[in-house]
Amino acid sequence: MKKKKFDASEYFLLFIVLFFSIGYILFPLYTLVSSALNDGNGNFGFSNFLNAFTKTTFQAAINSILLSLITVALSGITGLVFAYILHFQRIRTKSFFSSLLMIPLATPPLIGVVSFLFLLNEKGLLANLLELVFKHNELSFKFDGWSAIVIVHVYSFFPLFYLFTSSALKRIDSNLIDASYSLGASKTLTFFKVILPLLIPSVVGASLITFMASMASFSAPFIFGGSERFLTTEIYFAKINGDNSLASSIAVLLTIISIIFFILLRRYRTGKLFDIRHKGVPRTDFSSHRSQTSISGTIIISLFSLMLILPVFTLLYLSFIPEGSLMRNFLSESFTPENYLKIFSEPQFFEPFYNSLMMSLIAVLITLIAGISSAYLIAKVNTKFKSIIENIVSIPYGIPGTVIALSLILSFNKPVLFGAFTPLVGTFIIIPLAYSIRNIPILMQSSMSGFYSLDPSLEEASFSLGAGKMTTFGKVIFPLIFPSVLNGALLVFINSAGEFVSTILLYSYSTKTISVEIYSQIRMYNTGAAAAYGMLLFAVVMAVVYVSRKTIDKSITGI
Amino acid sequence: MSDLKIHNISKEFNGTAVLDKINLEINQGEFFSIVGPSGCGKTTLLRIIAGLEFPTDGRIFIKGIDSTSMPPQKRNVGIVFQNYALFPNMNVMENVAYGLKVKKESRETILKKTSSVLEKVLLSHKAGEKVSSLSGGEQQRVSLARVIVTEPDLILFDEPLSNLDYSLRQETRNELKRLQRESGITSVYVTHDQSEALALSDRIAVLNQGKIQQQGKPEEIYFNPANSFVSKFISHSNLFDSVLSKKLFNIEINNNQKLVILQEEIKPVKSTELKQGVITEILFTGYAYEFTISVDGNIIKSMQPLNTVLENFSKGNEVGLSLLTDKIRVVE
Numbered sequence: 001m002k003k004k005k006f007d008a009s010e011y012f013l014l015f016i017v018l019f020f021s022i023g024y025i026l027f028p029l030y031t032l033v034s035s036a037l038n039d040g041n042g043n044f045g046f047s048n049f050l051n052a053f054t055k056t057t058f059q060a061a062i063n064s065i066l067l068s069l070i071t072v073a074l075s076g077i078t079g080l081v082f083a084y085i086l087h088f089q090r091i092r093t094k095s096f097f098s099s100l101l102m103i104p105l106a107t108p109p110l111i112g113v114v115s116f117l118f119l120l121n122e123k124g125l126l127a128n129l130l131e132l133v134f135k136h137n138e139l140s141f142k143f144d145g146w147s148a149i150v151i152v153h154v155y156s157f158f159p160l161f162y163l164f165t166s167s168a169l170k171r172i173d174s175n176l177i178d179a180s181y182s183l184g185a186s187k188t189l190t191f192f193k194v195i196l197p198l199l200i201p202s203v204v205g206a207s208l209i210t211f212m213a214s215m216a217s218f219s220a221p222f223i224f225g226g227s228e229r230f231l232t233t234e235i236y237f238a239k240i241n242g243d244n245s246l247a248s249s250i251a252v253l254l255t256i257i258s259i260i261f262f263i264l265l266r267r268y269r270t271g272k273l274f275d276i277r278h279k280g281v282p283r284t285d286f287s288s289h290r291s292q293t294s295i296s297g298t299i300i301i302s303l304f305s306l307m308l309i310l311p312v313f314t315l316l317y318l319s320f321i322p323e324g325s326l327m328r329n330f331l332s333e334s335f336t337p338e339n340y341l342k343i344f345s346e347p348q349f350f351e352p353f354y355n356s357l358m359m360s361l362i363a364v365l366i367t368l369i370a371g372i373s374s375a376y377l378i379a380k381v382n383t384k385f386k387s388i389i390e391n392i393v394s395i396p397y398g399i400p401g402t403v404i405a406l407s408l409i410l411s412f413n414k415p416v417l418f419g420a421f422t423p424l425v426g427t428f429i430i431i432p433l434a435y436s437i438r439n440i441p442i443l444m445q446s447s448m449s450g451f452y453s454l455d456p457s458l459e460e461a462s463f464s465l466g467a468g469k470m471t472t473f474g475k476v477i478f479p480l481i482f483p484s485v486l487n488g489a490l491l492v493f494i495n496s497a498g499e500f501v502s503t504i505l506l507y508s509y510s511t512k513t514i515s516v517e518i519y520s521q522i523r524m525y526n527t528g529a530a531a532a533y534g535m536l537l538f539a540v541v542m543a544v545v546y547v548s549r550k551t552i553d554k555s556i557t558g559i
Numbered sequence: 560m561s562d563l564k565i566h567n568i569s570k571e572f573n574g575t576a577v578l579d580k581i582n583l584e585i586n587q588g589e590f591f592s593i594v595g596p597s598g599c600g601k602t603t604l605l606r607i608i609a610g611l612e613f614p615t616d617g618r619i620f621i622k623g624i625d626s627t628s629m630p631p632q633k634r635n636v637g638i639v640f641q642n643y644a645l646f647p648n649m650n651v652m653e654n655v656a657y658g659l660k661v662k663k664e665s666r667e668t669i670l671k672k673t674s675s676v677l678e679k680v681l682l683s684h685k686a687g688e689k690v691s692s693l694s695g696g697e698q699q700r701v702s703l704a705r706v707i708v709t710e711p712d713l714i715l716f717d718e719p720l721s722n723l724d725y726s727l728r729q730e731t732r733n734e735l736k737r738l739q740r741e742s743g744i745t746s747v748y749v750t751h752d753q754s755e756a757l758a759l760s761d762r763i764a765v766l767n768q769g770k771i772q773q774q775g776k777p778e779e780i781y782f783n784p785a786n787s788f789v790s791k792f793i794s795h796s797n798l799f800d801s802v803l804s805k806k807l808f809n810i811e812i813n814n815n816q817k818l819v820i821l822q823e824e825i826k827p828v829k830s831t832e833l834k835q836g837v838i839t840e841i842l843f844t845g846y847a848y849e850f851t852i853s854v855d856g857n858i859i860k861s862m863q864p865l866n867t868v869l870e871n872f873s874k875g876n877e878v879g880l881s882l883l884t885d886k887i888r889v890v891e
């Protein structure tokens with residue numbers, strides 16, 4: 001697939017990629033940095049940073065880092081324990097438990113936060129249930145601030161550790177473990193001396209991703225944070241207060257930290273994985289020679305799984321009881337479908353739902369065009385150029401959503417070329433644009449994996465059989481990369497449908513999305529409406545996950 | 560007393576029998592091979608001996624002690640795997656030292672023993688290297704060293720040479736035999752390659768479909784196969800039914816019997832009166848010619864050392880068959 005000269009269609013693709021990378025990745029970043037360096041009187045310098053570096057910002061930075069470290073540690077332990085039990089103990093419905101992990105993975109962060117709010121609030125479902133069982137009120141507990149944020153973070157991030165470690169475990173030849181046993185090592189010793197060292201690269205990878213994601217996390221600190229300050233929420237409040245230079249200085253600070261970890265991650269991934277595979281027939285079922293089902297393992301896993309379902313269950317429960325504040329006894333209320341009926345009968349309540357779907361579809365479209373184009377160029381052109389494209393298009397993965405939103409606001413609050421010479425701030429299109437920027441790396445990666453798995457001789461075979469470029473792309477290339485591209489597109493849709501972090505900075509009255517609406521309903525203490533919206537979003541996301549698993553399996557085996 | 564006694568071992572996986580009433584006794588210091596086709600249960604039997612799998616029925620005695628339900632850690636049985644199973648997170652030295660560290664030997668002992676074993680397997684100069692940087696043959700020697708250093712009562716080999724290419728396989732095979740002799744550790748060696756088993760072993764058991772077909776010294780099995788499976792699998796013999804053996808060689812056998820003729824015991828002859836078959840293929844293998852002769856649609860193989868083939872044969876020649884033995888062997 002390699003050749004030197006571009007033809008017309010490839011120049012067109014190059015134009016698309018350059019337009020997107022320069023207009024929506026580099027230009028906003030440039031605007032952000034120059035706004036951070038501009039002191040307002042036209043002088044450039046670091047005065048904003050010196051002003052920004054007050055005690056509160058410093059405290060926010062410390063808090064963000066501390067939160068991320070705690071999140072990494074606790075999610076790591078939880079994910080490893082989960083993986084250990086599922087792989088090394090004989091558990092009956094193993095695949096059921098591991099598919100439950102899809103729930104926290106696919107749940108939009110805001111929905112996770114809201115469900116935990118309803119579940120663990122001092123008057124939440126759990127408190128009500130405990131009161132019912134123990135018959136007195138002193139049990140009421142406080143659930144906010146640090147503990148709340150950490151719980152939500154662990155809920156969202158431990159499946160990542162589970163997935164990383166279990167895919168590493170699947171690659172470990174179980175003969176290694178048998179060898180260790182027959183050399184006299186006990187199970188525990190084998191775990192620490194043989195298995196754990198082989199898992200370390202995966203654990204480090206998951207830790208870096210989790211660290212970046214918790215630094216960028218907005219929903220949980222925003223809703224549970226109270227008076228505690230974090231970098232993401234500081235940016236938001238500075239922006240809301242109209243202090244653009246403060247907002248952009250903090251944003252640059254946060255971005256620098258994120259990008260450092262992002263670079264570490266990419267370095268580490270390419271360099272450090274053990275070559276675990278060998279020739280021969282590795283056996284990988286570690287639990288095969290134990291005939292007994294592990295009771296304790298099953299109990300622990302069941303409890304874990306209950307914790308996975310409980311938040312969603314709470315959401316479902318609250319969506320069927322009448323509107324009202326959090327501060328009441330839910331259990332005495334009667335069920336009603338009125339929350340759902342309201343959304344579907346009143347246009348003003350249906351609009352956010354519609355907006356979210358439309359915006360996600362537009363985002364999918366934009367990422368498809370720009371993502372496939374960049375992947376195609378990367379797969380086709382010479383090495384130096386290809387890593388430049390790949391690196392630029394990957395940048396947004398390392399930038400927190402809050403920062404992306406802020407940089408878009410600063411760039412498109414005036415007529416510029418890339419905004420078609422109209423100010424985009426406050427319009428509908430700026431929101432799907434933000435989603436596209438945030439998700440472009442995902443689509444590019446998935447299309448690239450499609451292109452790389454193609455056998456280059458297929459294209460040549462098609463040419464030699466007399467097919468032209470277009471026919472070859474339509475009949476041979478596209479069908480083969482379709483599963484990977486579809487996979488990426490569905491992921492983009494899922495991420496966009498519940499996006500809150502950048503939307504909260506970018507929405508206007510007429511462009512409210514479902515996530516913004518959930519937030520404002522909670523602000524108004526309308527638990528029912530918030531829960532119903534949450535469930536709808538959850539249902540859409542789960543439907544997409546389900547469909548994607550089905551169709552992707554089919555299209556792969558159907559080839 | 561035997562070092563390993565396998566008594567009536569049977570194994571089922573989800574109701575399917577994989578091993579059926581296996582009985583074997585292996586003596587002190589012996590090199591014992593279990594040979595059989597793919598899927599016959601060789602690996603399963605080894606894993607049962609090592610305690611990595613438990614038998615559905617039967618008992619295992621190691622040095623006279625009933626070890627049937629003993630965990631693998633307690634058995635003092637070492638395994639050399641087909642895919643080496645070296646720990647990729649440790650270097651050569653650390654891999655070899657692992658078993659001693661686990662047994663909490665002192666630092667000096669560990670150092671002394673590992674260096675002496677590495678010397679034996681000719682890998683002292685690679686002690687500090689990553690295992691992934693070694694060649695296949697070197698990796699296999701590390702995996703053997705890792706086992707020998709713990710001075711096990713028994714070493715189990717699961718097709719240890721099958722990942723190596725031909726010349727390396729010969730070399731490693733001789734090396735392995737030497738190391739086993741020197742250490743004197745009782746060994747059970749599993750392979751599907753009969754020539755490997757014949758070359759290495761003091762005694763052999765032939766396994767097929769979970770059952771022992773025959774056991775004995777290599778020569779015994781080679782020259783006196785107990786049934787048609789063994790004769791085909793071990794010596795690639797020609798089998799003739801009663802009609803053909805009467806017609807070709809004028810030898811009378813019962814209807815349910817088959818005449819066994821080894822490939823080296825039959826040869827084509829150019830003869831004008833005796834036209835029994837047609838040469839359909841001649842292969843030159845270096846030290847011998849391999850003839851394929853078709854007799855009324857039956858395929859007969861003949862292998863003759865170069866210096867015994869005095870005539871010029873070519874494909875399509877009509878030839879007679881000459882027996883080079885007067886021993887009559889039959890199988891059921």
Ligand SMILES: Nc1ncnc2c1ncn2[C@@H]1O[C@H](COP(=O)(O)OP(=O)(O)OP(=O)(O)O)[C@@H](O)[C@H]1O
Pocket residue numbers: 288572573577596597598599600601602603604751
């Ligand atoms: N854990 C298991 N569960 C179910 N069936 C098994 C298991 N292990 C082995 N088997 C089956 O038992 C039979 C014997 O397997 P085994 O691995 O012992 O054969 P083998 O003689 O070592 O073959 P090869 O020469 O291919 O290594 C095979 O049919 C295999 O599918």
Ligand SMILES: [Mg+2]
Pocket residue numbers: 601602603717
């Ligand atoms: Mg085997």
